[in-house]
Amino acid sequence: MKHTSRRVIAITIIIIFFLSLSFVTGKFYYRYAHAEDLIMIGILPVQGFFSQVGMRLSAIFQDIREYGLVLEENKMLKEKLAREEDLHTKIFELEKENERLRGMLGFKERSSYTLLPAEVVARDPDHWFETITINKGYADGVQKDMAVVTTRGLVGNVFFVSRNSSRVLLLTDSRRAVSALIQRSREPGFVGIIEGCPEKIDFLKMSNLSPEASIRQGDVVISSGLGGVFPKGLVIGYVEEAGQDQYGLLQQAIVYPAVDFNRLEEVFIVIESPAEENDLLSRGS
Amino acid sequence: MENRFHLIFYPFFIFMAILILVFQSSFLSFFFVRRSTPDLLLIVVLCFAFFGGENKGLVLGLIAGFCQDIIFGPAIGIFTLAKMLSAFLTGLVAREIYKDQIIGPALTVFFITFFHEIIIFFMISLWGGGSPQLSLSLRSLLPRAVSHLLLTIPIYPLLYRAGQKNFFHPF
DSSP states (O other), rough: OOHHHHHHHHHHHHHHHHHHHHHHHHOOOOHHHHHHHHHHHHHHHHHHHHHHHHHHHHHHHHHHHHHHHHHHHHHHHHHHHHHHHHHHHHHHHHHHHHHHHHHHHOOOTOOEEEEEEEEEEEEESSSSSSSSEEEEOOOGGGOTTTTOOOOSSSEEEEEEEOOOEEEEETTTSOOEEEEEETTTOEEEEEEOOOOOOOGTOOOOOEEEETTOOOOOOOEEEEETTTTTTOOOOOEEEEEEEEOOOOSSSSEEEEEESSOGGGGGEEEEEEEOOOOOHHHHHHHOO | HHHHHHHHHHHHHHHHHHHHHHHHHHHHGOOOOOOOOOOOHHHHHHHHHHHOHHHHHHHHHHHHHHHHHTTTTTTHHHHHHHHHHHHHHHHHHHTTTEEEEHHHHHHHHHHHHHHHHHHHHHHHHTTOHHHHHHHHHTHHHHHHHHHHHHHHHHHHHHHHHHTTTTTTTTT
């Protein structure tokens, strides 16, 4: 009896201790960042190795599944390539012309982001937090809050940097909200993860849209640059459906993300972005 | 003598826990859709707790959860508490269950998975990790528990037999 009560007391003390510790460390994450830094240096090569093996194996399985389509696709792609070659030449010409015209107007070229390529070496093993680990750290010039993108659109931002790796908070994580615009109508709003919609787990919700805002299915949602974390103009996703919010005062839209968060393998860190544009927007707002 | 065995086993377990976490977050994540990756570390800890008892489970759960908190957690204590209490409960439940048959540990792991996730849910709610994520995570709870049940079937006999042959206490 005495032994049992002593054990209950010990477990209660441990619970209280770790509860308190989680509050303290959750608020002051940077305090043990150096410890994590050291650990990450040790485990990063192993993580990288397992990622490579996993990526290749899953690619092999994927290839086997899709082999039937490959021949047909190959034929189609050859035809497409011939058309693209022609288009490429035209685009090149237009790009040059665009550059000249922009120069004349005195604006800086809009897509002048300096990008640093990185590989995804790990994902959060639990399903409560939406983060990934990439193989570039402060030794490569990565800093906290830098935006992370793929060729398709915005992925998230760096929230922890160690020497050779960084952790990225994905757009789908509920700990964030991104200021966004409907590219066509330029209505400012906020993008967050969808709530109370079990059939749309991988979607984002754009809320705080004015009732007069013009939103259509298929509209492109881009980052607005407000808030200072994400540069302006990065594609977030496409409007799936729009309607009034639960109070009927504002509009909200369900957004299909441009990036496939289940298949992130290579990403780019936005090292530098056109700052003037954000300044202009801030002043304008 | 037993104490010395334990001293050898625990560093080995820390190494194993880190390796499992790394494997789970990198290799395994390519074969599962986001949020459905099974928690291999939880399965291993619960299996050890099942045949090792609640006290051993408590310590192993604490070590495993602490490793997870350090490497991936947003705060130290969330996974430590969840894994520690889950393993302790498994040890208590296992007192009444026959350890040589797989059905007992498999079902225990299935039900304890819910307990583990509820503790995390509770911790995040207290800590303020955001509510939408919680509802999404809770929806993936059942598939996760089922995958844990299925994975326990090959993992438990492996660890149980290795434990019986003193693999974890070689000297």
